[in-house]
Amino acid sequence: MQFDVAIIGAGPSGLSLARALSGCGLSIAVLERQQEAALENPAFDGREIALTHLSARLMRELGLWERIDSSDISPLRDARVFNGASLFAMNIDHRDGEQDELGYLISNALIRKAAYGAVKASPDITLLTGAEISSIRTDPQGAFISLKNGESIEARLAIAADSRYSETRRAMGISASTHDFGKTMMVCAMEHEVPHQHTAWEWFDYGQTLALLPMNGMRSSVVVTLRPGEIQQLMAMPEEAFNRAIETRFKHRLGAMRLISTRHAYPLVTVYADRFVGERFALAGDAAVGMHPVTAHGFNFGLRGAHTLSTEIKAAHAKGADIAAPALLARYEQKHRFATRPLFLATHAIAKLYGNDTPPARLLRFASLRLGNSISPFKRAVAHMLTEATR
Numbered sequence: 001m002q003f004d005v006a007i008i009g010a011g012p013s014g015l016s017l018a019r020a021l022s023g024c025g026l027s028i029a030v031l032e033r034q035q036e037a038a039l040e041n042p043a044f045d046g047r048e049i050a051l052t053h054l055s056a057r058l059m060r061e062l063g064l065w066e067r068i069d070s071s072d073i074s075p076l077r078d079a080r081v082f083n084g085a086s087l088f089a090m091n092i093d094h095r096d097g098e099q100d101e102l103g104y105l106i107s108n109a110l111i112r113k114a115a116y117g118a119v120k121a122s123p124d125i126t127l128l129t130g131a132e133i134s135s136i137r138t139d140p141q142g143a144f145i146s147l148k149n150g151e152s153i154e155a156r157l158a159i160a161a162d163s164r165y166s167e168t169r170r171a172m173g174i175s176a177s178t179h180d181f182g183k184t185m186m187v188c189a190m191e192h193e194v195p196h197q198h199t200a201w202e203w204f205d206y207g208q209t210l211a212l213l214p215m216n217g218m219r220s221s222v223v224v225t226l227r228p229g230e231i232q233q234l235m236a237m238p239e240e241a242f243n244r245a246i247e248t249r250f251k252h253r254l255g256a257m258r259l260i261s262t263r264h265a266y267p268l269v270t271v272y273a274d275r276f277v278g279e280r281f282a283l284a285g286d287a288a289v290g291m292h293p294v295t296a297h298g299f300n301f302g303l304r305g306a307h308t309l310s311t312e313i314k315a316a317h318a319k320g321a322d323i324a325a326p327a328l329l330a331r332y333e334q335k336h337r338f339a340t341r342p343l344f345l346a347t348h349a350i351a352k353l354y355g356n357d358t359p360p361a362r363l364l365r366f367a368s369l370r371l372g373n374s375i376s377p378f379k380r381a382v383a384h385m386l387t388e389a390t391r
């Protein structure tokens, strides 16, 4: 099978990239190891994805936004950052970002379903599911992918969007800086008594990190970060005991709480690829930049990278130029690194500092939050970074 572009991985980034390339005369293949039913009706995975204004615009352009019911899109008006047991919070107001809201929250399963629907509606995209890759190699002429079922695929450009643990990145000999925080994040949806006012909480408590992401109604996505063994205990608790344990962890600030979904655990491992491109090859989504979720930017960067790379490819194709020229891939690498590296490093530093409970760190945590809250230009900068507003 021959295509212009072969994308490995039909996660939200791979599907968005395929859709971004659609409609310009290129033939696109998306290779996914899962079966088609898992893409058509993705299972709830606990993740509520905070999307910036830029991401909302890109999702509209890709035809994903219109496939999501407006009642499933929850506005994120403000954000509050707490430290330790204190009730003091750094407030990031939507007015700091000069918008009606900081962003939006949508369940990852709904984003994936919308992206699948948009791809299926694109006649120039071939989705190959149940595809197990046995080898990949590239040369100056093209990319050559062999599947375990004996089929082979040739493309002018191969793009790996096969998660932060990308096997394709490894097979192509691209190293990555990986950091294991030694913690696990548990996510689930809960109802609670006290209204959230569409405000997100990031609570760097001592011995635990909590987050609350407001969903429409009296419901929120609850995120608890602890050592893996402690998360295992929470995951295994009967529902009633779990509800009481979470109420206690939130110091009853939300009143009575009730689990309304399955619970999901994710090890906290971040990844930044040392290179984003190779010969007739590029990395996209988490395979390039696997963010720490605390600043909620993983998929936002996935969409931004898809936009950057697809814009370069479509411009080259329109001129009749090579869609995998080294200069083109180098431009993508440079732009995406520039867009992602500062926040990746800042997120890492925040996660390290606010995950540290030693007395000097506690002092620094307290002082930086108070100082941050009192400096309006700082808060405006944070709001602009979080919203990625373009007006």
Ligand SMILES: Cc1cc2nc3c(=O)[nH]c(=O)nc-3n(C[C@H](O)[C@H](O)[C@H](O)COP(=O)(O)OP(=O)(O)OC[C@H]3O[C@@H](n4cnc5c(N)ncnc54)[C@H](O)[C@@H]3O)c2cc1C
Residues within 6 Å of the ligand: 008, 009, 010, 011, 012, 013, 014, 031, 032, 033, 034, 047, 048, 049, 050, 051, 108, 131, 132, 133, 161, 162, 163, 164, 166, 167, 168, 185, 187, 266, 284, 285, 286, 287, 293, 296, 297, 298, 299, 300, 301, 302
């Ligand atoms: C708890 C949590 C909360 C998050 N919150 C936010 C948030 O608020 N905002 C935000 O922007 N981001 C958030 N993220 C990050 C976001 O979920 C990821 O950035 C996004 O899912 C990455 O998409 P992807 O398509 O690159 O990779 P994935 O979603 O990992 O998809 C990869 C796909 O590739 C397939 N695959 C893997 N290996 C192969 C192979 N060898 N061959 C073929 N197919 C393969 C997989 O089956 C999968 O379908 C969060 C993440 C977590 C864990």
